[in-house]
Amino acid sequence: DILSAMAKRGLAKVAISLTSLDAKLARAMEPRAGAPHRRLETMAALAKAGIPVTVMTAPVIPALNDMELERLLDAAHASGAGEAGYVLLRLPLEVAPLFTEWLMAHYPDRADHVLSLMRSMRGGKDYDATWGRRMRGTGPYAWQIGRRFEMATRRLGLNRSRVSLRTDLFTPPVPVGGQLALI
Template sequence: MADATIPANLRLRARGAGSNASGRFERELRERFEDGWDIPEDARPLTTHVRLESPRSALVYNQSPDLYFDRSINPYRGCEHGCIYCFARPTHAYLGLSPGLDFETQLIARPGIGAVLDRELRRRAYAPAPIGIGTNTDPYQPCEVRYRVMREVLEVLAAFRHPVGITTKGTLVERDLDLLAPMAAQGLAGVGVSLTTLDPALSRRLEPRAPAPARRLETIRRLTQAGVPVRAMIAPVVPGLTDHELESLLAAAAEAGARNASYIALRLPREVAGLFRDWLEVHEPGKAAHVMGRVREMHGGQDYDPQFGARMKGRGIWADLLARRFAAAIRRLGLTAPRATLRCDLFRPPARPGDQLGLFDAL
């Protein structure tokens, strides 16, 4: 069970959340308090811990009309980037962990998922369609350097010639250009790079362990130069805080080589709303009321509207204005190339040792 309050001696260096309240499924709430008997402890930083999970399945299916894919893969649970606005934070509650600090410090890696994916893709009933990766937590977060779970997944997809769309803030995607570039040349891969702000100081507070904005733009440039189609994903657009940067973000992405763009308005499902409000009071107290007021105007008077069609764009005058600004900017900047159509016709399970070759494979 997570502690809602943080020990006084714990230093939260480069962390997004400022609390660690138990998830909504927990029956009890644990809080620390000083009773006068505690022995003073030396200050220590909050560290990241990674547990390993043996995956039983790799593919997760969805029926959301808001998404361009119907299946995805999650190499990790939780994300060390620590973005305070992350809509995936509530998923940690299903693990008995806090959507607050636990989400960014108690991570789960899923090594061995490549073998599971290989098995699932070989099923006779399997019909290929684009797989989305990075749609929940970032597959190229810092711990990927050690655990290489995303690399494992990508190697399987490349071997099967399976289409994949990746969303990330992580510059480690450049490591996998040896796989992504050939896949992109065959129409099998595309990457969306998430941009929130061009202000490095604001980025450091909003998304404390994600690469700096300038470095993400360099990633767009390097992917583009390697022939990988890149979509600039302006997400989230925070009304009253980052919405004024929409045009400049799109211009920077276009200059770096992005071929098209999309945007998502700030989403605050479940526990994220309280965490974000607390963050505003600490980091942007003068703007807190204005930001939340604008958020509620875009979501029917609530912190969040979960309805399909509204949850990612909002509704009302401010949502309409944002949509018009975005449409005008991408026309002016030439970011109107259609979303890359990923090919499914090249899909073919690779032969395994001992497999009988087909008649034409032997010629």
């Protein structure tokens, strides 16, 4: 109820990640997170309560969940999401060997292909922290994912109008008897 009241005043919206509709893959990727159907139910409940919903199809992992991109957006839109975003898998510093280990344990048949595609989108490296590239990548495969996302969001009407949160209603609290009173 608090979020509903805040949303009516332009003070709240909710973003929910959706990595896969495949329960097995979702459980392997995020073992302690809510199941895909639960996330979609949450989106629907929030939207029904008048709270703007954004779906984050993240992380997008080539040859593992990228083939679901359009289905994720379709499901989220059907559940009331009005905005969407995506982020390619990021593998900074010590995350890269952890991901490789996870990939070998869960999807050894695809590991080399996934890592090869990841590197093709990061200039041959596991990660590129350059602003403007770290979330989307570069190269043909990254370009293709971006165009697929754009086409799906356009088809569904997602991101047509963005909900801007109001900041004009905020006034900093005035400290009573704080250190500034000593001046």
